[in-house]
Amino acid sequence: MTAPIRVSVTGAAGNIGYALLFRLASGDCYGKNQPIILQLLEIAPGMKALEGVVMELLDSAFPLLHGVEISDDANKAFAGVNQAFLVGSRPRTKDMNRADLISANGPIFTGQGKALNDNAASDVRALVVGNPCNTNALIAAHSAPDIPKDRFHAMTRLDENRAKAQLAKKLGALPGEVARVGIWGNHSDTMFPDYANATVRGKAVTEQVGEEWLQGEFLKTVATRGKAIIEARGASSAASAASAAIDHMATLWHGNAPGDFTSMGVWSNGEYGVPKGLIFSYPVTSGGGNFNIVPGLEHGEFAKARIAATTAELLSERETVKDLLK
Numbered sequence: 001m002t003a004p005i006r007v008s009v010t011g012a013a014g015n016i017g018y019a020l021l022f023r024l025a026s027g028d029c030y031g032k033n034q035p036i037i038l039q040l041l042e043i044a045p046g047m048k049a050l051e052g053v054v055m056e057l058l059d060s061a062f063p064l065l066h067g068v069e070i071s072d073d074a075n076k077a078f079a080g081v082n083q084a085f086l087v088g089s090r091p092r093t094k095d096m097n098r099a100d101l102i103s104a105n106g107p108i109f110t111g112q113g114k115a116l117n118d119n120a121a122s123d124v125r126a127l128v129v130g131n132p133c134n135t136n137a138l139i140a141a142h143s144a145p146d147i148p149k150d151r152f153h154a155m156t157r158l159d160e161n162r163a164k165a166q167l168a169k170k171l172g173a174l175p176g177e178v179a180r181v182g183i184w185g186n187h188s189d190t191m192f193p194d195y196a197n198a199t200v201r202g203k204a205v206t207e208q209v210g211e212e213w214l215q216g217e218f219l220k221t222v223a224t225r226g227k228a229i230i231e232a233r234g235a236s237s238a239a240s241a242a243s244a245a246i247d248h249m250a251t252l253w254h255g256n257a258p259g260d261f262t263s264m265g266v267w268s269n270g271e272y273g274v275p276k277g278l279i280f281s282y283p284v285t286s287g288g289g290n291f292n293i294v295p296g297l298e299h300g301e302f303a304k305a306r307i308a309a310t311t312a313e314l315l316s317e318r319e320t321v322k323d324l325l326k
């Protein structure tokens with residue numbers, strides 16, 4: 001039997017946590033032969049609810065679940081972890097933008113970055129889901145000087161999944177028939193869902209649907225989907241967010257389909273003219289815990305303007321949190 005890996009989830013008693021834990025324990029992320037030990041972090045007021053979630057995890061009798069540990073101390077929750085899902089933080093309400101959460105949520109990621117630095121396994125990979133996730137991942141990466149910067153990711157896979165779903169719906173296809181959709185920049189309204197290389201059933205999207213729809217309704221629907229869900233549900237996306245988190249870490253672990261790519265918010269080293277030291281969503285190929293930013297993609301004037309706008313927003317968020325960046 002393969003040795004278990006240690007998987008940490010923060011905010012484990014929250015809405016995303018509830019949708020995420022059972023899929024992790026059932027093998028949806030790391031495969032049906034990979035046992036896991038869950039190490040769950042909550043703040044003190046969430047611990048009682050977390051105990052109830054643990055009862056349910058145990059009652060599910062998952063064969064792959066080799067242990068569940070809970071704590072309100074990040075140093076304990078991150079001890080020896082190989083994979084970390086950093087979810088715990090406040091969600092926005094319908095009158096807020098995600099960036100409005102910086103002052104409430106940003107400081108969480110200094111402490112958690114440091115705790116990962118001091119306690120995680122040497123192969124740790126961390127996915128930041130808590131918003132604003134790009135800038136929170138940047139804060140965590142800065143707070144963990146001994147962990148390579150490319151280990152800290154922000155989740156834009158939900159935006160990619162949303163884009164694929166919209167393209168599939170428009171063209172009467174299945175989401176699995178959509179490939180090569182890249183999300184550029186911030187997980188915010190300024191993101192750019194790049195359709196230029198996208199294919200549906202192997203044929204370029206741009207040969208099947210006009211740019212007016214792609215630059216208009218498609219882009220707006222993807223970019224503002226989070227807000228639409230909050231308005232409809234009265235709470236931010238949870239099951240689809242958990243599903244995207246599984247997709248992100250599963251792709252990082254198992255690899256993407258040949259010829260396809262996926263989207264991850266990762267540390268920029270100047271690729272595509274983006275300033276160094278932002279957590280920026282790029283199209284990547286990945287597998288075995290590593291990724292490569294897809295080289296050589298071309299951008300027209302519309303794409304260049306969108307990418308410039310989302311870069312400017314990330315620079316402004318970085319400036320806002322500069323006191324948290326060591």
Ligand code: NAD
Nearest residue numbers: 011013014015016043046088089090091129130131158241
């Ligand atoms: P929630 O309020 O239901 O749950 C959050 C949980 O985190 C709570 O149980 C809370 O007690 C816990 N928590 C708060 N501070 C913590 C800390 N310092 N350490 C550990 N736990 C802590 O919220 P949710 O719906 O699960 O959303 C969580 C975050 O994910 C929000 O910031 C939300 O905006 C974000 N989100 C991101 C995406 C994305 O695509 N990147 C998608 C959906 C939601």
Ligand code: LMR
Nearest residue numbers: 092098131226227236237
């Ligand atoms: C989402 O995209 O659904 C999340 O980031 C939640 C939000 O605040 O929009």
